[in-house]
Amino acid sequence: MERRSFIKGFAGLALCPVCAGAAAAGEPHWGYEGGEGPEYWGKLSEEFRACAIGRGQSPIDLDHPQRADLPKLDPRYAAGFPRIANNGHTVQIDAAPGNRLVVGEDVYDLIQFHFHHPSEHRLRGRRFPLECHFVHRGTDGGLAVLGVLLARGRANGAFETILAHAPQQAGASAALTGLDISGLLPDAGRYVRYSGSLTTPPCSEGVDWIVLTTPVEVAETQVARFAALYPNNARPVQPRNRRILRET
Known part of the structure; x- marks a missing residue:
């Protein structure tokens, strides 16, 4: 696996390095609509300039990847997830120490x-109702994000547990119990991998993206309940700029 360099600014985003929740002290407020929306992120702060001028930004349309012999994925998420938060930008679940992706x-x-x-990545032009990002840090400080696409279908028990515990008020958190994370993990044998960025400010690049191409199902009513909290918290797709996408 190609090692990614340490991305500046990650230390201040320990709880949510990809979808920074509550703004750090002195950080400009950003959102998904109006003058604080994605098209303006690069103008809100000098630290956010990569959002406007970066050449390796995420998300993208996962189209025309190259077939490759990629490493096997082995999510080992058995250590538990103690807390859930509504951080003002999304619903976030914190992982206990010991959860790992091999x-x-x-x-x-x-x-x-x-x-x-809705989903941030598109799969060959298709956009999904939801996307889940599992955010990991490597020994070198770089980030690897496992993306899971959620399609409309049968009710999902794991997502139901999350919806039942998710605080309705931005900035609130609660204990999380009874989560069977396997319901959010489809077959990990097929995925697309590419080098991208954080999908929220500061949009730092060098993030190793691994997006599973087999979606999991959630019910339409479950999608609607999440949408009641966040009608739109997805950054639009960004230019690919000749980046190479590799697919198992």
Whole structure:
């Protein structure tokens, strides 16, 4: 696996390095609509300039990937998830120490996972109702994010547990119990991998993206309940700019 360099600014985003929740002290407020929306992120702060000028931004349309012999994925998420928060930008679930993603010979510690509505990535032009991001940090400080696409279908028990515990008020958190994370993990044998960025400010690049191409199902009513909290918390797709996408 190609090692990613340490991305500046991650230390201040320990709870949510990809979808930074409550703004850090002195950080400009950002959102998904109006003058604080994605098209303006790069103008809100000098630290956010990559959102406007970066050449390796995420999300993208996962179209025309190259077939490749990629490492086996082995999510080992058995250590539990003690807390859930409504951080003002998404619903985020914190991971207990010991949850890991093994990619070939490399091991990444899971920090947290969260959701976007609708999906941020597209799969060959198709957009999904939801996308889940499992955010990991490697021993070198770089980030690897496992993306899972959620399609309309049968009710999902794991997502139901999350919806039942999710605080309705932004900034609130609660204990989380009874979560069977396997319901959010489809077959990990097929995925697309590419080098991208954080999908929220500061949009730092060098993030190792691994997006599973087999979606999991959630009920339409479950999608609607999440949408009641976040009608739109997805960054639009960004230019690919000749980046290479590799697919198992």
